[in-house]
Amino acid sequence: MLLIEDFMMVLKRNKISFFTGVPDSVLKKFSSVVDTYKSDRHQIAVNEGSAVSLGIGYYLARKKIACVYMQNSGLGNAINPIISIAHKKVYSIPMILVIGWRGSPGSIDEPQHMVKGKITLKLLKLLDIDYCVINEKKDLKKFNKLIREAKKNNSIVACLIKNNILKSKIKNKPKKLKNTKVVRENFIKILLKLIKKNTKIISSTGHTSRVLMKVRSDKKLTNGKDFYMVGGMGHSLSVSLGMNLQSKNMIVCLDGDGSVLMHMGSLFTGGFKNNVNLKHILLNNNSHESVGGQLTGAKNINFRLLSRSLGYKNYLIIKNNEEISKVLKKFLAQKSYSFLEVLIDPTFDTNLPRPKNLSNIKNSFIK
Numbered sequence: 001m002l003l004i005e006d007f008m009m010v011l012k013r014n015k016i017s018f019f020t021g022v023p024d025s026v027l028k029k030f031s032s033v034v035d036t037y038k039s040d041r042h043q044i045a046v047n048e049g050s051a052v053s054l055g056i057g058y059y060l061a062r063k064k065i066a067c068v069y070m071q072n073s074g075l076g077n078a079i080n081p082i083i084s085i086a087h088k089k090v091y092s093i094p095m096i097l098v099i100g101w102r103g104s105p106g107s108i109d110e111p112q113h114m115v116k117g118k119i120t121l122k123l124l125k126l127l128d129i130d131y132c133v134i135n136e137k138k139d140l141k142k143f144n145k146l147i148r149e150a151k152k153n154n155s156i157v158a159c160l161i162k163n164n165i166l167k168s169k170i171k172n173k174p175k176k177l178k179n180t181k182v183v184r185e186n187f188i189k190i191l192l193k194l195i196k197k198n199t200k201i202i203s204s205t206g207h208t209s210r211v212l213m214k215v216r217s218d219k220k221l222t223n224g225k226d227f228y229m230v231g232g233m234g235h236s237l238s239v240s241l242g243m244n245l246q247s248k249n250m251i252v253c254l255d256g257d258g259s260v261l262m263h264m265g266s267l268f269t270g271g272f273k274n275n276v277n278l279k280h281i282l283l284n285n286n287s288h289e290s291v292g293g294q295l296t297g298a299k300n301i302n303f304r305l306l307s308r309s310l311g312y313k314n315y316l317i318i319k320n321n322e323e324i325s326k327v328l329k330k331f332l333a334q335k336s337y338s339f340l341e342v343l344i345d346p347t348f349d350t351n352l353p354r355p356k357n358l359s360n361i362k363n364s365f366i367k
């Protein structure tokens with residue numbers, strides 16, 4: 001167990017004052033501290049490569065070291081700017097990585113996390129990044145030493161934190177839920193009733209996939225087949241596009257705002273082909289609900305203009321539960337590539353199933 005207050009103190013003593021990263025459930029307590037900082041001290045990034053790059057920019061402006069946080073699954077996104085810009089043998093730009101270690105050996109986690117968790121230390125070694133694993137207060141000495149090393153050698157260093165290690169002196173107040181918009185479960189229930197038997201749904205990482213699984217089994221709704229994107233956050237639309245180019249059946253991409261932002265360029269790939277059978281639905285709760293509710297800022301995006309300029313032919317929006325059936329029917333009947341934005345309220349449901357037997361899911365989806 002480690003108090004987040006003690007962890008932050010080490011960073012403070014070393015005058016680390018800029019933070020950027022992609023939220024992670026393991027680092028929820030860390031997020032709850034940096035989320036209170038002003039935007040010149042903390043910036044949530046759309047993906048981990050972007051976070052590393054923001055850290056590089058910070059160093060170029062201030063000659064000071066940034067702290068970049070991420071889940072270990074995001075190391076894949078981070079590797080390009082780490083190796084090609086910041087690495088000791090390239091520009092040698094120092095940085096501190098704080099990595100939430102899902103799937104650490106000995107833990108019980110989802111299959112995709114177990115795979116990444118097993119190779120995380122090997123990846124850091126390959127990247128020539130010195131690291132420490134922090135489990136308790138006494139490990140902070142190692143972390144402190146590493147930060148000094150980064151400063152002295154202009155190098156990247158990392159600390160890894162496993163699930164359930166970070167605690168806080170301050171109790172988080174339970175989030176107040178307003179429920180003025182659409183409830184994700186309601187929307188998914190109606191979607192599953194309206195789609196045809198041969199429809200395929202590709203659902204994005206986190207709660208969207210888990211709610212889809214839950215609604216399907218609780219309500220025994222059998223129309224369509226689901227492919228849950230348990231990882232590969234931000235790639236649901238690209239997977240849907242890849243299928244759509246080969247298939248005549250309707251494909252529904254059920255996306256989240258954090259996920260859309262992560263690899264937003266894929267909206268451009270799809271836009272100009274007039275993919276009649278591909279229906280892109282964004283469940284916009286303006287947050288990374290699955291990992292603690294950190295804000296994405298997606299409510300400030302004008303998706304009507306954005307989707308139109310990227311080649312989508314129609315944009316529809318659902319703002320409350322009463323509109324779901326009518327607008328969704330209209331959306332599914334569109335004969336051109338269309339974008340549906342659904343304004344949802346976060347629900348922070350903790351009682352959601354997790355996709356388990358992934359090869360069965362894949363086989364049944366392909367059938």
Ligand SMILES: Cc1ncc(C[n+]2csc(CCOP(=O)(O)OP(=O)(O)O)c2C)c(N)n1
Binds near residue numbers: 022023077207285
């Ligand atoms: C590359 C990568 N970075 C971070 C994560 C951790 N993560 C899982 S779900 C999620 C939030 C997704 O946000 P959004 O798409 O808005 O869906 P919501 O959680 O709101 O349902 C994050 C950051 C991840 N799985 N993969």
